Amino acid sequence: xxxxxxxxxxxxxxxxxxxxxxxxxxxxxxxxxxxxxxxxxxxxxxxxxxxxxxxxxxxxxxxxxxxxxxxxxxxxxxxxxxxxxxxxxxxxxxxxxxxxxxxxxxxxxxxxxxxxxxxxxxxxxxxxxxxxxxxxxxxxxxxxxxxxxxxxxxxxxxxxxxxxxxxxxxxxxxxxxxxxxxxxxxxxxxxxxxxxxxxxxxxxxxxxxxxxxxxxxxxxxxxxxxxxxxxxxxxxxxxxxxxxxxxxxxxxxxxxxxxxxxxxxxxxxxxxxxxxxxxxxxxxxxxxxxxxxxxxxxxxxxxxxx
Amino acid sequence: xxxxxxxxxxxxxxxxxxxxxxxxxxxxxxxxxxxxxxxxxxxxxxxxxxxxxxxxxxxxxxxxxxxxxxxxxxxxxxxxxxxxxxxxxxxxxxxxxxxxxxxxxxxxxxxxxxxxxxxxxxxxxxxxxxxxxxxxxxxxxxxxxxxxxxxxxxxxxxxxxxxxxxxxxxxxxxxxxxxxxxxxxxxxxxxxxxxxxxxxxxxxxxxxxxxxxxxxxxxxxxxxxxxxxxxxxxxxxxxxxxxxxxxxxxxxxxxxxxxxxxxxxxxxxxxxxxxxxxxxxxxxxxxxxxxxxxxxxxxxxxxxxx
Numbered sequence: 001x002x003x004x005x006x007x008x009x010x011x012x013x014x015x016x017x018x019x020x021x022x023x024x025x026x027x028x029x030x031x032x033x034x035x036x037x038x039x040x041x042x043x044x045x046x047x048x049x050x051x052x053x054x055x056x057x058x059x060x061x062x063x064x065x066x067x068x069x070x071x072x073x074x075x076x077x078x079x080x081x082x083x084x085x086x087x088x089x090x091x092x093x094x095x096x097x098x099x100x101x102x103x104x105x106x107x108x109x110x111x112x113x114x115x116x117x118x119x120x121x122x123x124x125x126x127x128x129x130x131x132x133x134x135x136x137x138x139x140x141x142x143x144x145x146x147x148x149x150x151x152x153x154x155x156x157x158x159x160x161x162x163x164x165x166x167x168x169x170x171x172x173x174x175x176x177x178x179x180x181x182x183x184x185x186x187x188x189x190x191x192x193x194x195x196x197x198x199x200x201x202x203x204x205x206x207x208x209x210x211x212x213x214x215x216x217x218x219x220x221x222x223x224x225x226x227x228x229x230x231x232x233x234x235x236x237x238x239x240x241x242x243x244x245x246x247x248x249x250x251x252x253x254x255x256x257x258x259x260x261x262x263x264x265x266x267x268x269x270x271x272x273x274x275x276x277x278x279x280x281x282x283x284x285x286x287x288x289x290x291x292x293x294x295x296x297x298x299x300x301x302x303x304x305x306x
Numbered sequence: 307x308x309x310x311x312x313x314x315x316x317x318x319x320x321x322x323x324x325x326x327x328x329x330x331x332x333x334x335x336x337x338x339x340x341x342x343x344x345x346x347x348x349x350x351x352x353x354x355x356x357x358x359x360x361x362x363x364x365x366x367x368x369x370x371x372x373x374x375x376x377x378x379x380x381x382x383x384x385x386x387x388x389x390x391x392x393x394x395x396x397x398x399x400x401x402x403x404x405x406x407x408x409x410x411x412x413x414x415x416x417x418x419x420x421x422x423x424x425x426x427x428x429x430x431x432x433x434x435x436x437x438x439x440x441x442x443x444x445x446x447x448x449x450x451x452x453x454x455x456x457x458x459x460x461x462x463x464x465x466x467x468x469x470x471x472x473x474x475x476x477x478x479x480x481x482x483x484x485x486x487x488x489x490x491x492x493x494x495x496x497x498x499x500x501x502x503x504x505x506x507x508x509x510x511x512x513x514x515x516x517x518x519x520x521x522x523x524x525x526x527x528x529x530x531x532x533x534x535x536x537x538x539x540x541x542x543x544x545x546x547x548x549x550x551x552x553x554x555x556x557x558x559x560x561x562x563x564x565x566x567x568x569x570x571x572x573x574x575x576x577x578x579x580x581x582x583x584x585x586x587x588x589x590x591x592x593x594x595x596x597x598x599x600x601x602x603x604x605x606x607x608x609x610x611x612x
Binding site for chain 1 (some may be wrong): 326328331332333334335336337338339341344345346347348349350351352353355356357378380382383385389391392393395421424425426427428429430431432433435437439440441442444449451452513514515530543
């Protein structure tokens with residue numbers, strides 16, 4: 001077990017220098033935005049036992065995922081993630097190897113997403129918690145919200161859905177986290193679509209990242225926008241091996257859900273698939289056609305609490 | 307126990323509207339800075355069992371303190387705190403009353419410090435964790451760092467030291483958190499000096515907030531600045547009833563430690579006391595005169611970890 005000062009020293013050695021501004025080591029970090037940009041802010045917490053287990057989730061994946069999910073949130077605003085703060089609790093039973101692996105994951109994510117660690121906090125606890133607060137930038141007035149979907153818009157998703165849920169179920173069935181399986185990799189190392197979000201920001205009327213499952217996240221856009229949706233089960237792109245249920249309800253895919261007029265079928269090398277359209281109706285309602293029958297699709301994505 | 311969606315609904319009802327920008331309820335928040343300002347960022351975590359106990363720390367105080375300590379950090383850069391993210395874990399055994407009290411504390415802190423809640427995350431856990439990420443603004447290039455102390459500068463502290471340590475020891479000795487005692491109040495509801503930090507930013511060569519104790523935080527300024535210090539025990543302003551040991555080593559006073567030329571003895575109604583001066587010598591070394599004898603003062607402030 002590292003002492004707090006050893007942990008901070010290691011973090012500072014690896015992440016203490018940033019390209020421009022004041023990073024780790026003072027009361028607070030200071031970064032500049034170019035003129036005409038707004039600051040974008042979000043945070044996401046991973047709690048041991050709720051979001052990951054030490055037995056199934058390797059330390060680098062925990063760090064990588066904690067950062068990736070925040071990159072995804074910033075990207076879903078059509079913004080560019082740039083800097084983050086990291087709060088970490090580890091306990092006396094946390095081996096130095098685990099922490100070193102965790103910091104490797106932080107470094108991998110910094111490189112993959114071109115973001116920089118600028119501060120945070122640490123404390124001792126018998127549970128591991130990782131809380132990342134990410135900031136980014138977007139041109140003033142250009143952020144893409146959840147409340148702009150209009151009747152007649154098409155509904156699109158990036159990539160393929162259900163992979164993370166499939167990966168988690170494979171891990172829970174006993175496959176090791178090192179197993180070479182695309183779905184396990186997708187669960188442990190999500191691929192946020194922040195570059196796609198950025199490129200489609202001008203065309204999108206509403207956008208959200210799929211963190212809690214399509215049924216839940218689509219109903220959020222619909223509720224915020226005061227509209228209903230019609231989707232077709234057969235058009236929903238599924239991750240190889242994923243069930244329709246996983247594609248609809250399992251969370252943590254970190255693909256984007258976008259409403260817009262006509263979009264190209266690909267962006268930044270990622271498939272863009274139309275799965276339905278925005279229609280008039282009760283705010284939040286999803287009608288899904290499956291096997292020729294149309295039924296209301298209830299949101300039943302992830303709830304971590306209670 | 308509230309469900310996650312109930313908790314989020316309550317937070318959104320109370321804190322969902324901000325003065326300018328996009329607050330809670332989208333993938334990320336969006337706020338604007340005036341031209342010529344930099345973004346200031348910091349986070350601080352409070353962990354149950356390490357930083358507070360449910361028996362001695364009322365829920366409103368936990369929230370208030372978590373926000374106050376971040377306000378203090380931003381103030382110690384000479385910056386103005388404006389917005390924050392809040393991540394919270396609570397468990398099945400956390401009563402709705404506790405959470406309501408906690409949200410009351412959030413509202414009190416928002417009013418006291420003129421800051422706005424713009425986002426965050428929540429999760430279930432058998433331990434309560436509160437992580438606040440605060441942002442603020444400072445004129446470009448004007449942030450006051452820890453590394454600017456120069457030989458010949460005087461060393462100042464705001465207010466009086468040791469009150470929080472005294473308050474904690476009173477709580478631990480069995481006095482209830484509702485006891486009308488200034489030191490208990492100081493421990494539970496710190497008074498960050500962000501307005502003083504802001505006003506003295508132009509005069510200060512270095513500044514830090516006293517979160518881990520004078521001996522530790524002064525040595526940080528000295529190490530970063532590559533200098534030593536001479537201080538006098540008799541000049542250190544003590545909170546009423548606090549011992550010298552508490553004034554030197556107990557943390558969480560959230561007063562400011564400032565190096566500068568000559569400062570007025572008061573700022574924003576807060577006493578400013580010179581306790582010594584910056585001298586040439588090994589980086590980080592503190593020499594303290596007490597009872598006519600000068601000795602090296604070792605940092606032994608708070609270490610939460612390990």
